[in-house]
Amino acid sequence: MNASPVLTKTETTPEPWKAVVLYSDTQSGTAAQHLLSRVANRTESGGAWKTELWRFDVLADPPAADLALKDANDAQLIFLSARAMTEPPAWLFNWLNAWAQGRRDKSAAVAAWCHHGKDQSPPPAMEQLRDFAHQNGLNFLCADDYRSGISGHQLLPAA
Numbered sequence: 001m002n003a004s005p006v007l008t009k010t011e012t013t014p015e016p017w018k019a020v021v022l023y024s025d026t027q028s029g030t031a032a033q034h035l036l037s038r039v040a041n042r043t044e045s046g047g048a049w050k051t052e053l054w055r056f057d058v059l060a061d062p063p064a065a066d067l068a069l070k071d072a073n074d075a076q077l078i079f080l081s082a083r084a085m086t087e088p089p090a091w092l093f094n095w096l097n098a099w100a101q102g103r104r105d106k107s108a109a110v111a112a113w114c115h116h117g118k119d120q121s122p123p124p125a126m127e128q129l130r131d132f133a134h135q136n137g138l139n140f141l142c143a144d145d146y147r148s149g150i151s152g153h154q155l156l157p158a159a
Helices: 026-041 062-072 090-102 124-135
Strands: 017-023 049-055 077-081 109-114 139-144
Touching: 017 026, 017 062, 026 049, 026 077, 026 109, 049 062, 062 090, 077 090, 090 124, 109 124, 124 139
Parallel strands: 017 049, 017 077, 077 109, 109 139
Antiparallel strands: none
8 A cells, every 4th residue: 555645746736925034133034924924824825935034234235135036936825024123224125126027927016014003103114015016017915013913924015
């Protein structure tokens, strides 16, 4: 009797979605991974994410930024998770523009984790990222601390 695998790769087995997470610190990267896992668990197809993580300070180095760009070209989602970022650095927009122009998935999206409280407005960086997404034909999603609550997280379309 031959043992068969529990799950075999077939035409109907969905490929994992690919997300590249750009993060400022370990806590931000972990929170983004957790949120993506929760989103995948809530989909009807039971999708999964293949997640690649790149820390912001590493991306300021051009050779590392090039490697991250190659890593991200087939991503469906670029997820930025940064605490206390009021103004995204110029190199980040240069990197995002290069990704947007070279991306393979034309339906890809940009998401950002908005770290702000109940009585605070989203940082100006969110408007800049929303504008970037609009100019490049990308969807923009915002996950925020206040609306996601303590018990769980959701990706909410940015208004």
